[in-house]
Amino acid sequence: MNTKTQTRSDGIVKEIINLDNISILELDKEEIISLFKSHGVLLFRGFDVDTNLFKEFTNLLSIDFRNYAGGAFNRRVINGDQTLLSVNDFKSEIKLHGEMYYQQNIPLMLWFFCANPPLEDGETTVCDGRQFFNEISSSTKELFSKKKLKFTVQISHQDWQKKYQTDDLNTLEEIFQQNNTHLTVNDDQSILLEYISPAIIPSRCGKYRVFINSLLPTKQLNPKILNFEDDSEISDEVVAELNEISEKITTEISWQKSDILMIDNTRILHGRRSFADDQRDIYIRLCSPAFSF
Template identity: 30%
Template sequence: MEVKVFAEVQLPQQRVYSSGVCFPLVLAPNPSSHVPYSFSEAIRAHNPWLQSRLHDAGAILFRGFSVKTASDFNDVVEAFGFDELPYVGGAAPRTKVVGRVFTANESPPDQKIPFHHEMAQVPEFPSKLFFFCEVEPGSGGETPIVLSHVVYERMKERHPDFVQQLEEHGLIYTRILGEDDDPSSPIGRGWKSTFLTKDKTIAEERAARLGTKLEWFDDGVKTVMGPIPAIKIDQSRNRKVWFNSMVAAYTGWDDARNDPVKAVTFGDGSPLPAQIIFDCQKILEEECAAIPWQKGDILLLDNCAVLHSRRSFDQPRRILASLCK
């Protein structure tokens, strides 16, 4: 199908693989197109083509389209037709903005957020993620992304025994939550927000559906998630992917309540080797693409194929997000 509305553009921060795939794919308005589509109408008209391109690339950055507000962004998300995923079980402090749109992680700007697949620590995770740059950063603040199967292949080559242990045992994630959100922490979502209830009985029921055990304290709760697989098979692409939050938990789940070293273990409870986790962190940085945000940018990620992170930044910066089944 000939698509005249979208033009593929090249940016210096993209990665280009030997297969010819550009990561991420960057689409802009086609300057020679005179089709009177709005952006949302163009998405609806060319949705199968866009989803095919997303499948090939794993991530699409839309740049230069007329998306100015949270409501505009919500219209774009709706145009793709994905079902909404309620944010139950996630760790990031977020605030609902409009419709299906939330703030991205609200932790302080000096904090980096390590690479992770969104909600990889629970069984019900989004298949697609949208990010929108409402206010571009003063400096920094990129959202680096990396192809998960590339990370798996490099880890398998460098640490085959470790990867085999992961495949056999999976991972257990442990996190201590307060009652209310702690905006000073990148994992500061309290249990009431995490389980979308103030009722401990309902929280228990929702945790159980996620395979999560709860141990209550006077001022909070300990959550134990897993064992849960750390390596998955991407069925649509027929390849293994590094689908976990191991590096994020071990290096980033650090606040007044949580010790990151205790936050993640092998599924049999044994500790993870620190030197291999830090080597994995190095691989993630080596393989990532980090394109500076511009106002109006929308980044669409296939959550099964791509890990993402956040670099520290100087304010102002406002990135919004939406999660889809």
């Protein structure tokens, strides 16, 4: 037996642990796909993986790798590859969220790679959006069924050129059309964007409801840009309820060197705990699965 597959006590993360020093490229792709469809989040641990091997492995299971144009944070490009990015923009906590749910065109799948673990803290957090939905009170479910979220963001001329990696307004308009985002261009070439999204979505199989969005980190880091679509405020009580649920059902992943995390971004929310040292270096790739799910 070359590997051990175990479900953590939390019941969410499925771990695939290397027992016999095999290459990660020797793993059975069909078994990985089956486990991923079932659990939505897989942790590969104990494999001797560097950055190049991480890319080779993820290329086997993924398509449509993308850069981070339009992303909310500053992300350092690794080795000149726009599809390989560091997530260490800052060190504070980031609340649970779906990746890039402030636009329509989201990556369906995420890969994380631990190039270097932190000395302490800095755990990545995950939870199942299906379970999150089940924990929400009836009144809050009803509220979200009636009102979608609205992100309203003002961006300077210089900042949108950097954020969307273009200096052409026509290209910017195309990006916004593809993302179903309303764009207003001001006289000084600054822009105002408005994007409306549901807080709760159907699962890909259609059997479940999933709470997955960018509400909690936005309310944590930049609260003024997020209200309901009718411009009414999302109350502190609702945000407090959601934060309480997230702490109740969150699973923490304490990184070890060369760990790989595979996440279904249509179902699994992720975030991270704060950290203080400069050792932590986690990379991300944004993509779609090279299989139906």
